[in-house]
Amino acid sequence: MTDYFAIIRIATSILCSNKGSMEISELHRRVLQVQNVSEADLWYTVCKCARFTVAQSTPRANDGESDCIIVAKTSLRICKKYSKNECDECKDLHLCKFYVFWNCRYGKGRKECNFSHDIHSQHNFPLLRECRLHELNEDGLFLLLLQNDPSLLPEVCIHYSKGTGVFGDCTFKERCSKLHLCLHFVQGRCKFGSQCKRLHSITKHSRSLLEERGIIGEIINDLPYIYQNAYRLNPQAFDGGTSAPSCVQVQTVPQTEENEICLHFLRHRCKFNDQCSCVHFNLPYKWEVFDGTYWRDLTNQEEIEQAYCDPRNELSPGSQPVNFVSMSRFFDPVRRLSTASSVCKPKHYILTTEWLWYYKGDRENWIEYGVPDDKNRVTSVTSTELERAFQMNSTSEVTVSKGKRHYYISFRDMYQRNPKHNTKRRVRRRPRFVSMKEVEAKAAQ
Structure with missing residues (x-):
């Protein structure tokens, strides 16, 4: 009998020890060294489990074919308020950001850091266990966080890859606080390769920018791969107003x-x-x-x-x-x-599945979108509208308001987030019985 949780754990560990992503054929070969699993079972696992995203690699030059890239994913983030001593309990990790970069100066000296260096602390361990990441080592966990948490790394400058000048259309030039890296390279579709006029690696100037943010050593060397994985996980963040290419997609075993x-x-x-x-x-x-x-x-x-x-x-x-x-x-x-x-069907079709969308209320209850809560407040979108948006793009975010408050619903993570207070509520999609x-x-x- 196949132990799917073991496959998830093994595949995650292998991916995180290999720059966060790998072609499915190579991943299968590596998993087989630890546990016997068929290619079909591995494919089902990476498609079904929220731990992974499936994207398509760039076609090989020799045969024009491409393989699927499996990218390790997590919804865990580093708590931003924790470093300001403004958070006691939340659903994000309480860790020193510079420790994640392996560059906390207090961790190297006699003076202790004011922030946690313990991934298995009383606060962190239950969060890791809930996401089945408690057995992952620190190196693997930190790489996973770097390619998933956009707050940890500087943005890639989208203007640098536009125009014809040395700095493209970037008006800040060498003073730009964002990373100058070929956007098409990050997106895996630069056709110029080593002949490209835009950077495909970290330069001395970019390294200084990163070191100022506390990022050093091997992390800098791996950043081009980390940014490529970050794009595969969230292409909208790198598009600069353009739509994501069709080859990049999240696979959740869609209904066919x-x-x-x-x-x-x-x-x-x-x-x-x-x-x-x-x-x-x-x-x-x-x-x-x-x-x-x-x-x-x-x-x-x-x-x-x-x-x-x-x-x-x-x-x-x-x-x-x-x-x-x-x-x-x-x-x-x-x-x-x-x-x-x-x-997805005309109204005269019967026995289609009516999906209802809920968010978790203040009293541990579940409230349907578009239905008044216990204070008679109603969200700006209904279950039907959310379902239409979900069918169009199951990885997008939808903006919703209730009263004077605005929220973002992430289909990818099934959370409703308040951007002002950075709080989250769980979201569930269930059918009408x-x-x-x-x-x-x-x-x-």
């Missing part, structure tokens, strides 16, 4: 015809029968568990579905519960197949 339940079969009207590209099932949802070889139906489909539709639940009932957060049952991965989202009796009644219409 191969794992989408056939709407016509539910109404007993599918003319393709066994040749249909969709899944034939008698419900608009289907819960399956992977036994190491095949996906097998779970029993008590309706009971599991009803529990899942309630955003308060993280586990299904019974002696062998499904964990809705990790989508697993013990160590076996679980998946939920469904019909197409209701926002449809019982077997309702399915039979609607199918008979």
Whole structure:
């Protein structure tokens, strides 16, 4: 039986010890040295798990083909308020930023640093354990933070790569506080290679800029790779007003015809029968568990579905519960197949899946977007509007307001963030429950 949590742990460790990313074929070869896992199982794991992002590499010169790049990802960040002694408890790591750079002057002398150098502190360890990063060593964790936390590194100057001058269109020139690095190189699509007039490496001037921020040594040498990974994880931050190339994408095993339940079969009207590209099932949802070889139906489909539709639940009932957060049952991965989202089909289509969006309230309750909370305040967007945005781009951010406050909803991390106070609330996307009796009644219409 495949231990998927072990695969995640091993793959994360390998990626973080190899500059944060690796081609899938090479990653599979390296994982095999530690644990026996098929290429299909590894591919499923990196696509399904939020720990990884899948991007496409630049085509090879000799054959024009490319392989998928797997990038290590985390939603953990270094707490900005902690360094100002303004934070007691939060969901971000309490660490000395210069220790992450391996350059804290207090850590090298007799005087102790005022900020934590302990990744396993009483505050940090539960956060790492929740993200299953508690077994990762310091080198791996710090690299993971560098390529995921945009506050740790200077921005890449988007004006430097425009225009024809030595400094492009950058008006600050050598006084620019941002890094001068070829933006097309960072994006993995510079066609000039070593002949490019823009920088593909860290110069003496850039090194001075980085050292002023406390970044030294091997981290500087690895920065071009770190910036490339940061772009793969968040291309919008580097685009400078241009859209991201289609080759860079986050893979979360999107619903396709191969794992989408056939709407016509539910109404007993599918003319393709066994040749249909969709899944034939008698419900608009289907819960399956992977036994190491095949996906097998779970029993008590309706009971599991009803529990899942309630955003308060993280586990299904019974002696062998499904964990809705990790989508697993013990160590076996679980998946939920469904019909197409209701926002993707005309209104006359029945038995589509209506997805509802919730945020966590002040009283540990879950409140649907567009529905009044206990103080009769309503968000500016509804579940339907969020679902449409999610279907268009499942990795984007959406702005939402409630009263005079404004928030950002990250589909990638499923958090609602208050930019003013830098606080976060969890967000959940759950379907509206449809019982077997309702399915039979609607199918008979």
